[in-house]
Amino acid sequence: GAVVSQHPSWVICKSGTSVKIECRSLDFQATTMFWYRQFPKQSLMLMATSNEGSKATYEQGVEKDKFLINHASLTLSTLTVTSAHPEDSSFYICSARDKGLPHGYTFGSGTRLTVV
């Protein structure tokens, strides 16, 4: 089945530094990838949608200059949290849409970001 690999699974960084999270579709081409943020015991909040080769579309209230998304190929999307602050600490999850199964979504294993 479709597999999405997300790295790193966890990261600790200092305030003011930037962190990059990668999301790869291993056995399928993902025309669209999605990035979510999840707070403890809450559901997933969509941050942005990225299409290969074009700029990401951000949800209302999400700072595009803080959360940089790049979708350079059909199998790779990256989320960079720039100038991270403790309030950016959260669980980030990516999702990819399978071209072969247009209505199915496959999720990565998530990244736990802690900013100290």
Place this chain on the structure above:
Amino acid sequence: KQEVTQIPAALSVPEGENLVLNCSFTDSAIYNLQWFRQDPGKGLTSLLLIQSSQREQTSGRLNASLDKSSGRSTLYIAASQPGDSATYLCAVSGNTDKLIFGTGTRLQVFP
């Protein structure tokens, strides 16, 4: 704006019970509905995907139904096991290509 609600928010049952988890959505114009499982600190595992033209899907001990007109879906878990303990999320997609998630049901099955 699509809103997805799940009831109950939490559920604790003894092993062997049959369970019903509920999901409701406000806009019936959906393309599909998907049920996911999430273990603590982990990503999401897709359980069942129901296309808008379908009424139900089954996988092993899981059965999901969809009533688009009333904006409801149920996930039925037969003969629950401790390994079923997790958070269950339903999500709907529409013409915007985005998945809108429900609030989740935290399930605990004790031996």
